[in-house]
Amino acid sequence: MSTVEAAPPRGTPVVELTGITKRFPGVVANSDVNLTVRAGEVHAICGENGAGKSTLMKILYGMQQPDEGTIAVNGRTLRLRNPQDAIRAGIGMVHQHFMLADNLTVRENVLLGAEGLHGIGRAAGARIAELAERTGLHVHPDTLMERLGVADRQRVEIVKVLYRGARIVILDEPTAVLVPQEVDALFETVRDMRRHGFTFLFISHKLDEVRAIADRVTVIRRGTTVGTVDPKEVTSRELAEMMVGSELPSPGARESTVTSREVLRVRGLRLVAEGSERAVLDDVTFTVHAGEVLGIAGVEGNGQTELVETIMGMRRATGGTVELVTDGTAHDLTRLGTLARREAGIGYIPEDRTRHGLLLTKPLWTNRILGHQTRPPVARGPLLDLAGARADTRRIVEDYDVRTPGIEVPAAALSGGNQQKLVVGRELAGDPVLLIAAHPTRGVDVGAQALIWERIRRARAEGLAVLLVSADLDELIGLSDTIRVMLRGRLVSEADPATVTPEDLGCAMTGTAPADATEDES
Structure with missing residues (x-):
């Protein structure tokens, strides 16, 4: 017998963020952000890298705490001190970089850390099978994760959050590594789950996809909400102008x-x-x-x-x-x-900038040296030219619009897009x-x-x-x-x-x- 979770009436506010402000040293990531998400909708969040989307979602998922503002879930004001609090409130998050163990099976990945919900026996297996069918995951639960493709891995991540009772699902850049047919299959899964009362927050840079899947779109620019629109009433160009002030x-x-x-x-x-x-x-x-x-x-x-x-x-x-x-x-x-x-x-822009492209704890000018430590302008003969490295980092920051308080901040302080612009500028700097x-x-x-x-x-x-x-x-x-x-x-x-x-x-x-x-x- 299928388990049917109780869902709030469609259109009822299930997430209400009011006046959310989050400050970090030298930067305000979120400033008086307001967001209302309704039951049974796909609500897209769009904005530039560094606009504050990730920070806002981390606050909703309990990974960070707001300095000001309130969070209400299903009409109750809550303090989400950690992801466990968010999970108990019915919120789940599927991260862009999957958090799965390749040497474990599908079943083991889903159960890991949630053994107390349905045990590890027949009841757990039945629940996993039900959720797998709902999400279109047609693989045996004893299959090793390393044998699955990207699309099935993503479905396992969705099964994981649903298994923990999520009715509100945050999807962070879910189509980044999917081919068009896999995107279509994901969207069909999302639409089917939406019909069953699930609510999605959809984080994406792909505006055509946002317009195809979202019921409403909230745009964030430089840490604050610009507005919420119906994607059927705007073009991709208009959304881009809301985000960055220029056409797509x-x-x-x-x-x-x-x-x-x-x-x-x-x-x-x-x-x-x-x-x-x-x-x-x-x-x-x-x-x-x-x-x-x-x-x-x-x-x-x-x-x-x-x-x-x-x-x-x-x-x-x-x-x-x-x-x-x-x-x-x-x-x-x-x-x-x-x-x-x-x-x-050879210049090299790696696919994983945080693993092979940057030293996140080191300042930007140190990262300018990486891979170029034997050549001008960051080297003079056998010695490093630290003044040259700093000067050329300032040039890259200006030429590539790297938004940063200065070149002494660690690379980890930059948004993903600004980190990438720094890497591209560095790799093209050596001709x-x-x-x-x-x-x-x-x-x-x-x-x-x-x-x-x-x-x-x-x-x-x-x-x-x-x-x-x-x-x-x-x-x-x-x-x-x-x-x-x-x-x-x-x-x-x-x-x-x-x-x-x-x-x-x-x-x-x-x-x-x-x-x-x-x-x-x-």
Whole structure:
């Protein structure tokens, strides 16, 4: 028998944030924020990086405490001192970066920390099965998490919060790593759950998706609420203007700047996973020319990360070669370390800036030095030039609109978008001949996205070769001169950005045929 939770009448206010203010040293993250969320709706929260969205959601989830203001849930004013208080109030949060243990099963991940709710036996299994059906998670509960794709992992996260009794679900950038078909499936799940009385707070930078799924949209700019609108009555451009005061940017770069001069040659690259005989990369061959953006499309987990890290020397190739061509001379990088590859002329925007791009506890000028410690303007001969590092950091802060109280603050004090702009500015500062850009605008707002796109376009026009890996298909199509699709560690097809659609790319990435092709074959 299915368990049906009691739901408040549709349209009843279930979350009311009034006058929320949160201050940190040197910055006011939230200033007199007001937000009302109704039962049974999908309420989107939009705003630039650093606008205060994340802080506001952390306050609602009990991870941080407001300095001023009140929180009411289902008509009761509450003090949410920690996430456990929020969970008891019926609030759950699905974080952008999944909090799952790969070496545990689906069942174990769901039960972890919640063993007291339904035990660990038959009742727990029945409840997990019911919630799995509701969210479209069609995998056996004893399946190891490491065997699941991104979309199923996300469903497990949703099952986890529902298992703990959440009726109000915060989704933080839920589509960041999904292909279009997976986004459609997620939205269908959300719509179905909404019909059953669940309420969603949907945090996203993708305005077209916000307009497709949300019942109402609240825009936050510079820490305060600008307004709440009906997405059916506004365009994406109007939402962008509310967020950043400018129209929605386009990554389009149709004018060709591709030359015949080869810069990166990858030949027969092979990588076998450590401790196994499985090839993570298998006979990968391609060339990137000066003035060209070569885009790599693929569902996460199909070898893109390993490809980038092998080219950067963070992994040792099992076979094949990596060559960088400078001044007409080919340099074999296959056995060189990461620093030597950087010194040869490679700039690198990592997919995880907090793990591989920044020292979060160190000041911005120290982060300017990372990976460039042997070259001007941050080095003079064998010695670091600290004055030069500080001066160039100030230049990057100004040129890339990095919003910060100063260059002495730690990188952790910046919003994600401002951290990313600092990384992009640093990597383009050294005049590289090749830029490897892995998800360069993941998790950034439309303003930061527009700036990063423009800087990549500008560098491309000046002859920079770019290897672009991205889960944003519009970004891939808009910025790339050629797109190659990676599936199970191999480059399986090539697409022309001028004619390909996101749906076509999604089919190629998942190894399925387009709907019209299937119909023709039948």
